[in-house]
Amino acid sequence: MKTLMVFDFDHTVVDDNSDTWVKRCLPDQNLPNSLTSSYREGHWTEFMGRVMNYIGDQEVGPDRVRSVLETIPFTGGMMDLLSFISEHKSTIDCIVISDSNTMFIDWILQAAGVQTAVDQVFTNPARLNELGYMEIQHYHSHDCARCPVNLCKKNVLEVYLSEKSNGGVEYERIFYVGDGRNDFCPATCLRGNDVVMPRRGYTLEKLLKRQTDEAPLRARVAAWSSGSDILKELTASLRP
Template identity: 75%
Template sequence: MKTLMVFDFDHTVVDDNSDTWVIKCLPGQTLPDSVKNSYRKGYWTEFMGSVMNYIGDQKVSPETVRSVMVTIPFTAGMTDLLTFILDNKSTIDCIVISDSNTVFIDWILHASGLQAAVDQVFTNPAKFNEVGYMEVQCYHSHDCAHCPVNLCKRRVLEGYLSEQFDRGVEYERVLYAGDGGNDLCPTSCLRGRDVVMPRRGFILEKLLAKLEDDASLSAKVIAWSSGTDILQELKASMQE
């Protein structure tokens, strides 16, 4: 029986938001109000399309975007955690479920040399078109009223667990590490022996605290401040 480690990406694996970090590639490192004000709640991917269109309009090359993106810092202790996962692939599967995009996450993981620690990344598809503009699409459509229109992380996690079960892979324990409001929904499909790990001081921790006596949450809650905290819990859970 394996352990499954599930990560959010922004403010979890990396210590910032990759979608806002990209703005550093602009000459003035800022967006005009016309782009900033185009955001509609729940439609972040659509907004990122506008951001990347603006970056393309400023003639910022894909190579320049990449050179900026790979400077985003990993959260403290996270490279040690990913290295441990990489060294224990026979007993740990690892996935990322993120509202970022395939291009950013692929660049950042490859730059770290730790991309092999992650078995699959579930995020919004992105690519550079023939004129050098990055296009971002929604990951999927869904009918969950609690999640952004482009991504329900619970649906992704349930789908992954079901596919793995069909392949004969069952997990002794699932550890889910995240920080944001969109990390709350997938916690409802975790079991009593699973662990949800909210980042200390971030919104997920506050939302989980409100669910303390709620039957929709079965998993144990353990807050984390660094990748070292998650690593300690991962090691402990493997020894139980």
């Protein structure tokens, strides 16, 4: 039986938000107030579509966007963790579930040379349209009231585990590593043998501390500050 590592991306794998990092490709590195004030709670993907349209209107091409995204820093110790996972693919599967988009994540992982660590990325599909502007779509639709309209990470994880089980793959232990509000929902579907790892000082840790009877948690909680903390938990679980 294998181990499954599940990662959020922004403020987890990388030490910032790739969606907000992208504004650095603009000449003044800022978005107009009329654009930033257009965000509605739970509708981040639509907002990012407007951001990328604005960036395209400023004649900033995809090559410039990519070069800027490739400079986003990885969280401390994360490169060593991903390298370890790459070296142990026979016993460790690794997926990313993120509310970013396919192009940003692929560019960042490839530039760092760690894409071999990640087996699958579940995130909002992105493509370049005929003008060379990036367009972002919802990952899926769902009926979870707790999550943003475009992505329920619990739904994604449950479908992934079901498909793996149907293919004969069962996981001895799942590690779920994240930081944000939308990482709480998938934590509630973990089993007693699993581990949810919230980043210290971030929203997920606070939510886990005040969990309610409506969303009981079975998994063990182990907070982390760096990839080294996660690697210690992982290697300890792999010992006979």
